[in-house]
Amino acid sequence: MTHPIEQIVRRKLSDEVFDRLERMITSGELQPGDEMPSERVLMERFGVGRPAIREAMQSLANKGLVNISHGERAKVLQLTAQSIFRQVDLTAKIMLSQSADSLEHLKSARIFFERGMAREAAQRTKQSDVDALRDIIDRQRRALGHAEEFIAADMHFHTRIAQISGNPIFVAVSEAMLAWLKEYHTEMLIWTGKEKLTLVEHEEILERLAANDADGAEAAVLKHLERSRALYTK
Incomplete structure (x- = not known):
């Protein structure tokens, strides 16, 4: 019996970083109002480059989980039904x-x-x-x-x-x-x-x-x- 090919697709690094950051928020490690760790800290923690961190952070912002202001550290947002x-x-x-x-x-x-x-x-x-x-x-x-x-x-x-x-x-x-x-x-x-x-x-x-x-x-x-x-x- 032959099985269909189940190809494993390699995920982008930024997707992996996104999952980790999302888990930091959903687990309560980061609370609404908290600043996200700096890019440098996250790069060291996850062993990835700056582009992967920035892309993952932008995805978090697009989903309304964090707020990114120019020149400031991203902040965790309080989710509401409205948001x-x-x-x-x-x-x-x-x-x-x-x-x-x-x-x-x-x-x-x-x-x-x-x-x-x-x-x-x-x-x-x-x-x-x-x-x-x-x-x-x-x-x-x-x-x-x-x-x-x-x-x-x-x-x-x-x-x-x-x-x-x-x-x-x-x-x-x-x-x-x-x-x-x-x-x-x-x-x-x-x-x-x-x-x-x-x-x-x-x-x-x-x-x-x-x-x-x-x-x-x-x-x-x-x-x-x-x-x-x-x-x-x-």
Whole structure:
């Protein structure tokens, strides 16, 4: 019986160095905020040249594990849900630009997510949350006719609802989905009077949250997002 050839591919030195450095971070040997050892120390420790160290360090930076500043030692970053999603921002936007189906799937996922967020938030909404959301609506009203400001306030309204959950992963998911969708948010809504409808719907959502009405909040969010779904187009 003959076996297929299983060729062993030699790995690049920088890949080996990357694995060692990553292990130093995941094992806790290096903590968030710590400076990475100098290039010279790492060269001696791993018995490799400067190019392998630099390439591995750049890979760590690309993955959001360290921050490299010119003239300073690289620092280990504190990973958060936000920083992890930011790592995939560009690839997510490329995926969406290449496929109309992906954009529709994202819109559906966002509606599913926001319905759950509304229910979760309604059970926890305090007066301070109501005040914060009302301030955002007021800011949005003042931004009528200014597309960028209006849409920024619109996004803030939805991420602030996610914040009521107290779960930072929910907030990061909300911010990420809205950032990806923003690429396709046509500014036509500013010129068609739809922005006033958005304000009315935001008021309705806030009213239901303030009343701690989970069913009502979910229904208000669903109505709002199904109506505004058409505003996101390729």
